[in-house]
Amino acid sequence: MLVGLEHYLILSTILFAIGLYGALSKRNAIVILMSIEIMLVAVSIALVAFSRYIVPLALTGQVFVIFIMVVAAAEAAVGLAIIIAIYRGYETIDATKINLMKW
Amino acid sequence: MPHQLLWLIFLLPLFSFIIISFVLRPFFNDKPQLGGYTTIAAIGGSFVISVFALFAVMANEGHALPVPDIEWVLIEGGLSIHLGLLVDSLTAVMLIVVTLVSLMVQIYSQGYMHGDPGYHRYFAFMSLFTASMLGLVLADNLVFMFVFWEGVGLCSYLLIGFWFHKPSAANAAKKAFIVTRLGDFGFLAGILALYFNTGTFDIAELHHLAITGAISGTILTWVAIGIFSGAVGKSAQFPLHVWLPDAMEGPTPVSALIHAATMVAAGVFLVARTFPLFAHSMEAMTTVAIIGGFTAIFAASIGLVMTDIKRVLAYSTISQLGYMMLGLGTGGVAIGIFHLFNHAFFKALLFLGAGSVNHATGTFDMRQMGGLRKVMPWTYATFVIASLSLAGVWPLAGFWSKDEILASSLESQPILFYLALITVFMTAFYMFRAIFMTFGGEYRGGAPEAHGHPHESPPVMVVPMVILAVLSVVSGFWNVGGQFDAFMGHGGGHGPGFFTVLTHPLPLLSLMVAILGIVLAYAVYSAKWLSAEKLRGMFGPLHTMLARKYWFDELYEDVFVRTSMLNGFFAGLQQFDTNVVDGTVNGVADGTIAGGRAVRQIQTGQLQLYGLFIGIGILAIILSVLFLG
Numbered sequence: 038m039l040v041g042l043e044h045y046l047i048l049s050t051i052l053f054a055i056g057l058y059g060a061l062s063k064r065n066a067i068v069i070l071m072s073i074e075i076m077l078v079a080v081s082i083a084l085v086a087f088s089r090y091i092v093p094l095a096l097t098g099q100v101f102v103i104f105i106m107v108v109a110a111a112e113a114a115v116g117l118a119i120i121i122a123i124y125r126g127y128e129t130i131d132a133t134k135i136n137l138m139k140w
Numbered sequence: 141m142p143h144q145l146l147w148l149i150f151l152l153p154l155f156s157f158i159i160i161s162f163v164l165r166p167f168f169n170d171k172p173q174l175g176g177y178t179t180i181a182a183i184g185g186s187f188v189i190s191v192f193a194l195f196a197v198m199a200n201e202g203h204a205l206p207v208p209d210i211e212w213v214l215i216e217g218g219l220s221i222h223l224g225l226l227v228d229s230l231t232a233v234m235l236i237v238v239t240l241v242s243l244m245v246q247i248y249s250q251g252y253m254h255g256d257p258g259y260h261r262y263f264a265f266m267s268l269f270t271a272s273m274l275g276l277v278l279a280d281n282l283v284f285m286f287v288f289w290e291g292v293g294l295c296s297y298l299l300i301g302f303w304f305h306k307p308s309a310a311n312a313a314k315k316a317f318i319v320t321r322l323g324d325f326g327f328l329a330g331i332l333a334l335y336f337n338t339g340t341f342d343i344a345e346l347h348h349l350a351i352t353g354a355i356s357g358t359i360l361t362w363v364a365i366g367i368f369s370g371a372v373g374k375s376a377q378f379p380l381h382v383w384l385p386d387a388m389e390g391p392t393p394v395s396a397l398i399h400a401a402t403m404v405a406a407g408v409f410l411v412a413r414t415f416p417l418f419a420h421s422m423e424a425m426t427t428v429a430i431i432g433g434f435t436a437i438f439a440a441s442i443g444l445v446m447t448d449i450k451r452v453l454a455y456s457t458i459s460q461l462g463y464m465m466l467g468l469g470t471g472g473v474a475i476g477i478f479h480l481f482n483h484a485f486f487k488a489l490l491f492l493g494a495g496s497v498n499h500a501t502g503t504f505d506m507r508q509m510g511g512l513r514k515v516m517p518w519t520y521a522t523f524v525i526a527s528l529s530l531a532g533v534w535p536l537a538g539f540w541s542k543d544e545i546l547a548s549s550l551e552s553q554p555i556l557f558y559l560a561l562i563t564v565f566m567t568a569f570y571m572f573r574a575i576f577m578t579f580g581g582e583y584r585g586g587a588p589e590a591h592g593h594p595h596e597s598p599p600v601m602v603v604p605m606v607i608l609a610v611l612s613v614v615s616g617f618w619n620v621g622g623q624f625d626a627f628m629g630h631g632g633g634h635g636p637g638f639f640t641v642l643t644h645p646l647p648l649l650s651l652m653v654a655i656l657g658i659v660l661a662y663a664v665y666s667a668k669w670l671s672a673e674k675l676r677g678m679f680g681p682l683h684t685m686l687a688r689k690y691w692f693d694e695l696y697e698d699v700f701v702r703t704s705m706l707n708g709f710f711a712g713l714q715q716f717d718t719n720v721v722d723g724t725v726n727g728v729a730d731g732t733i734a735g736g737r738a739v740r741q742i743q744t745g746q747l748q749l750y751g752l753f754i755g756i757g758i759l760a761i762i763l764s765v766l767f768l769g
């Protein structure tokens with residue numbers, strides 16, 4: 038079986054759908070954060086695949102992915118820090134129970 | 141004469157008002173006499189110009205003097221209102237009356253109001269009052285006139301309530317303003333109806349239209365009735381007469397001015413000014429005559445039993461205004477206005493006399509007076525002259541004008557003639573009852589807080605009274621040869637004649653009736669051949685009815701004000717306000733809150749839910765693009 042662009046994109050879509058489902062349905066804030074990471078990874082795969090198959094000599098997509106990784110690492114650090122701060126105040130990381138601003 | 145001078149007639153008192161209010165009162169409050177001098181100078185100037193204006197109109201054979209208009213309001217599409225003066229014989233006579241009486245009253249006020257803390261305010265309002273009345277008299281269109289008409293109403297409100305710290309004065313002022321306002325509504329409606337039917341406010345044009353028959357029939361009748369209702373309010377005719385007796389709460393010189401030359405004369409003047417409108421509607425003329433004739437006897441009967449000297453005079457004024465209306469309704473402008481002209485002098489004098497008596501005794505209650513003829517000879521003499529004139533005794537002023545009214549009413553409304561004749565008797569009786577109670581007999585002590593013995597008033601008060609007394613005697617002579625009628629454009633200039641008048645049966649009859657009234661008053665109140673108490677006992681229920689003024693105050697208070705207005709109309713309005721107006725406002729607010737409460741249920745604050753909706757939305761867009769696009 039020849040692996041082509043479609044297969045990468047299908048993998049990327051599946052990963053993105055899994056991430057989206059996790060981000061929307063889970064209550065645990067850490068799991069939500071992890072799901073968001075999965076979505077980022079899915080996008081990264083799509084970028085690399087496009088770059089490899091459409092402009093094989095340029096490395097544009099790969100460079101973008103490097104950036105995404107850096108930003109994702111920073112985002113994870115900030116997100117985890119927020120979650121820790123919330124946990125200290127609420128003693129929970131259940132996203133549905135963090136409702137101080139709700140009507 | 142230059143027309144600018146005519147403008148000055150009412151501008152001078154207006155300037156006086158402005159000077160007193162904005163210069164003298166703030167900066168020269170320690171020199172109160174300045175306000176009085178300013179007013180006297182201004183009104184004196186107006187009087188002098190008025191005299192010249194009278195001669196100019198006479199030289200012009202009673203026709204209007206030419207005065208160029210000034211444009212005031214101009215609206216695209218037709219509405220244009222001019223400011224202009226109409227100076228014809230009617231205006232010229234009124235100018236003399238207003239300025240002369242006002243001048244006398246101002247001079248008198250110097251003495252009467254001496255030491256009052258509101259001295260500047262008093263003269264400021266008096267100036268404005270005179271200015272408004274002069275403007276009303278001079279105006280050449282109905283809108284301009286209406287402005288001054290309301291100015292007169294406002295000033296009377298301010299002056300009746302001059303001692304506003306007294307609740308009775310404040311209430312009387314409100315009553316005067318509100319009651320006359322009822323009539324003003326009709327006046328305004330009449331003006332607008334006229335405008336929509338003719339397209340003009342100009343009085344001379346309206347005269348022309350009425351005379352040529354361009355407006356006639358039902359419209360004309362209703363317009364005339366509307367204008368007359370304004371006159372009924374201002375001139376205190378039945379059924380809007382209730383404010384005038386209460387207006388006695390103001391300072392007495394104000395009463396003199398209101399009753400003689402300004403406020404109440406405005407109504408009679410208005411009917412005279414728009415007289416062609418009335419003359420071409422039989423119904424309107426009859427209405428004026430009936431209201432006038434009825435008011436005359438109605439008010440005179442109340443005057444019979446009043447014990448407050450100013451109230452006697454007040455009901456006398458209402459009664460005499462009724463005479464004027466009767467004269468206008470049966471005879472014409474000349475007859476009604478001639479009585480106004482004469483009445484102004486003797487009624488102003490009577491009020492100044494009452495003020496003088498009050499100055500001496502500290503009260504207006506005639507039961508506490510008596511014997512004043514010895515200590516106040518000038519007041520006594522002038523008061524008697526004015527009363528004789530009012531009663532219609534030959535050859536004083538009142539005789540000449542009252543006689544014409546009787547004659548004209550006999551011609552066209554015989555029933556009203558008999559009422560008017562009875563009124564002559566009542567007038568003579570109540571005036572001399574007042575004289576005998578006030579000046580005759582022994583002094584009964586005055587007000588409990590009166591200081592010392594009564595004394596004659598100072599010359600500054602007596603001199604105007606003497607001048608007015610002279611006028612009360614001679615003013616009627618103007619028409620002895622029919623000159624006044626001719627000047628007003630009425631009749632062919634044949635007058636009754638000074639002595640020959642007594643050879644006619646009607647004048648003789650009215651003179652006899654008047655003398656009968658005087659004799660009866662003498663019999664009851666001076667010689668005491670008949671006891672007043674016994675008479676009161678004989679006519680017990682009648683006396684009660686008169687003393688309570690036919691219960692008109694109670695009727696208006698209970699039936700109109702309380703039942704229909706407070707509990708009916710106003711309560712309904714309040715219901716409307718709370719339920720409909722407030723209900724709408726609160727309903728909008730409540731609806732918004734309820735809507736918000738419902739809608740906020742979807743604002744869960746759960747980002748995940750929002751994300752789900754966003755995801756579903758994107759999916760829906762993608763699918764729709766794929767399958768539909």
